[in-house]
Amino acid sequence: MTMRSSPLSLSVNGKPVGPINVPDDMMLLDVLHEYLGLTGSRVSCGQGICHACAVIIDGPDGPREIRSCITGAHFFAGKAIRTVEGHAERDAQGNVVRLSPVQQAFIEHFAFQCGYCTPGFVTAATVLVERLKTSPVARPDLEAAITKALGQHICRCTGYVRYFEAVRDLILATPGLVRG
Amino acid sequence: MSPRFRRFTLAAAVVVGIGAMGALAVMAGLFATSVVDASARTPLAKEEMKELVERGRYLTRAADCAACHTAEGGAPFAGGRAFAMPFGTLYSTNISPDPETGIGRWTRADFQRAVRDGVAAGGRHLYPAMPYVSYRDLTATDTDAIYAYLMSRSPIRQQNRANTFPFDYVRPTLTFWNLLHLPARGVAPEPSRPAAWNRGRYLVGALGHCGECHTPRDLTLGMIPSRYLHGARIEDVDAPDITSAGLLLMGFDAGSLARYLPAGMGPQGVMNFSMYDVVHNSTRYLTADDAAAMADYLMGSRPTPAPPAQAGPIPVAAPPGGRQTYVQLCSACHGVDGEGIPHVSPPLRTNASLRLPSPRNLLVVVVAGLPDRPLPGGERLQAMPGFGTLLDDRQIADLVNYLRGTWGGTPRTVTLDEVRAVRPTQP
Numbered sequence: 001m002t003m004r005s006s007p008l009s010l011s012v013n014g015k016p017v018g019p020i021n022v023p024d025d026m027m028l029l030d031v032l033h034e035y036l037g038l039t040g041s042r043v044s045c046g047q048g049i050c051h052a053c054a055v056i057i058d059g060p061d062g063p064r065e066i067r068s069c070i071t072g073a074h075f076f077a078g079k080a081i082r083t084v085e086g087h088a089e090r091d092a093q094g095n096v097v098r099l100s101p102v103q104q105a106f107i108e109h110f111a112f113q114c115g116y117c118t119p120g121f122v123t124a125a126t127v128l129v130e131r132l133k134t135s136p137v138a139r140p141d142l143e144a145a146i147t148k149a150l151g152q153h154i155c156r157c158t159g160y161v162r163y164f165e166a167v168r169d170l171i172l173a174t175p176g177l178v179r180g
Numbered sequence: 181m182s183p184r185f186r187r188f189t190l191a192a193a194v195v196v197g198i199g200a201m202g203a204l205a206v207m208a209g210l211f212a213t214s215v216v217d218a219s220a221r222t223p224l225a226k227e228e229m230k231e232l233v234e235r236g237r238y239l240t241r242a243a244d245c246a247a248c249h250t251a252e253g254g255a256p257f258a259g260g261r262a263f264a265m266p267f268g269t270l271y272s273t274n275i276s277p278d279p280e281t282g283i284g285r286w287t288r289a290d291f292q293r294a295v296r297d298g299v300a301a302g303g304r305h306l307y308p309a310m311p312y313v314s315y316r317d318l319t320a321t322d323t324d325a326i327y328a329y330l331m332s333r334s335p336i337r338q339q340n341r342a343n344t345f346p347f348d349y350v351r352p353t354l355t356f357w358n359l360l361h362l363p364a365r366g367v368a369p370e371p372s373r374p375a376a377w378n379r380g381r382y383l384v385g386a387l388g389h390c391g392e393c394h395t396p397r398d399l400t401l402g403m404i405p406s407r408y409l410h411g412a413r414i415e416d417v418d419a420p421d422i423t424s425a426g427l428l429l430m431g432f433d434a435g436s437l438a439r440y441l442p443a444g445m446g447p448q449g450v451m452n453f454s455m456y457d458v459v460h461n462s463t464r465y466l467t468a469d470d471a472a473a474m475a476d477y478l479m480g481s482r483p484t485p486a487p488p489a490q491a492g493p494i495p496v497a498a499p500p501g502g503r504q505t506y507v508q509l510c511s512a513c514h515g516v517d518g519e520g521i522p523h524v525s526p527p528l529r530t531n532a533s534l535r536l537p538s539p540r541n542l543l544v545v546v547v548a549g550l551p552d553r554p555l556p557g558g559e560r561l562q563a564m565p566g567f568g569t570l571l572d573d574r575q576i577a578d579l580v581n582y583l584r585g586t587w588g589g590t591p592r593t594v595t596l597d598e599v600r601a602v603r604p605t606q607p
Contacts, residue, residue, distance in 0.1 A: 003516070025507050025516050047513060047524050049562055072508030
């Protein structure tokens with residue numbers, strides 16, 4: 001079946017994008033890579049298992065992680081997403097001046113080695129931290145909440161523990177994320 | 181008091197008295213019939229037991245005893261699996277040979293009575309959640325073999341959990357239920373039919389007890405004989421019609437059904453909901469002959485069927501939103517044309533869920549998703565995400581109507597109410 005193309009407009013990392021002509025059955029990840037030059041989101045399994053391609057979708061019920069390799073680009077028409085390129089603070093020239101707290105925590109904990117899965121983990125951890133800002137977690141439930149948020153992401157180098165510890169330390173060090 | 185009134189009172193008293201005596205007689209089991217032969221009182225010799233074990237292992241699997249008598253993560257056959265009923269929770273019992281907590285002290289006759297008459301050792305009536313109505317048709321020898329196999333296993337010491345029924349003392353009144361629903365005699369083989377047909381009926385009806393879920397029940401919770409295998413709502417999903425007409429509608433013929441039963445998947449999709457337990461514990465172990473016998477029996481005498489006449493695109497104006505949602509959220513795994521990806525996700529254009537008269541099962545899967553679980557032969561499809569949070573009721577209705585109309589040949593319009601009905605009550 002041949003697919004038509006249709007114009008697509010969305011918000012990526014706070015900036016409006018489009019309208020660009022995108023095939024109707026193209027996945028978001030391919031649009032990020034091939035049309036927008038945003039190659040930070042990774043393609044790995046290509047079938048929604050590894051979560052290396054996950055990006056943030058900012059909907060009416062807050063931020064949520066979504067797998068860009070199995071979600072069609074046109075699903076995001078008129079919606080707002082954030083990719084791994086959008087987390088750090090940048091200067092007027094676009095150079096990174098400060099990493100996001102999640103990114104910084106991952107570096108401080110040596111959380112990754114090859115780094116292929118990292119954009120997905122940054123996405124998941126950022127969504128978790130942002131959701132805790134509006135609904136803090138009880139201290140005894142924190143570990144379970146982290147496991148739930150990161151648990152679907154696959155890493156083949158460092159065995160998850162450092163990612164986990166980085167997120168836990170960041171959450172405990174950030175006021176207002178934990179109750180009790 | 182007029183003589184007429186006195187006569188009336190007397191007559192009423194006699195009627196009530198006879199009724200009460202009759203009820204007591206029923207409760208005392210005077211009308212209860214046993215299919216267990218007196219010869220079962222003779223214990224089996226050690227050697228006989230030993231010889232029966234292997235056959236018993238196969239039959240225990242074919243009868244799927246493990247599915248109910250094993251708690252999640254618990255020891256096999258140690259019981260404790262919870263069954264939520266409208267009036268409380270029922271727990272399956274320990275059928276490992278532990279003398280204190282299991283069936284270690286049960287005699288051959290005790291076991292026969294429990295499985296085929298629904299009366300446990302000591303005369304305690306079993307609730308019909310135990311499918312003794314179906315197991316009634318088991319042969320004595322096969323029941324002995326299952327007994328021998330269970331007794332050969334390691335005893336597991338695990339106390340049975342008490343049911344939370346407020347009226348557990350109603351057990352003796354199950355004799356009334358049995359009068360209504362438990363046939364006096366088991367079904368005998370039909371000599372005029374081929375042996376394979378009789379074997380298929382035995383596997384479907386007695387061992388596999390398929391009818392327990394696939395047959396609708398009446399108000400007294402007994403299976404309705406005239407609607408045998410016509411499908412029923414169970415655990416909030418539809419156990420589909422598995423008469424030959426129903427199977428045909430789902431896209432099965434005898435050959436594909438014989439492959440589907442042990443594999444747990446095929447062009448018709450993946451066995452899910454309670455049927456996952458069935459393939460995982462039971463049908464995967466069927467011999468090719470037995471699977472073929474079941475399939476032949478279920479498909480009846482129908483000639484090799486073509487795909488259902490109404491399958492394939494139908495000229496129903498599919499909502500454009502449905503196709504759009506499909507391409508955007510489903511096509512990466514299920515294919516733009518519903519072709520699926522081998523070892524990843526099943527094809528939809530031949531999927532049985534799209535062809536069922538009721539959209540229920542499809543809706544449940546779209547809203548809640550499915551876990552990834554190992555299937556026989558090292559097969560494993562990936563988990564299906566639920567789209568209940570990402571899509572609203574209208575989008576889900578449009579999507580399901582698109583799927584059913586395009587590939588299922590089911591033009592029925594799914595309503596928003598049907599979508600709402602499958603959404604979890606607590607978000």
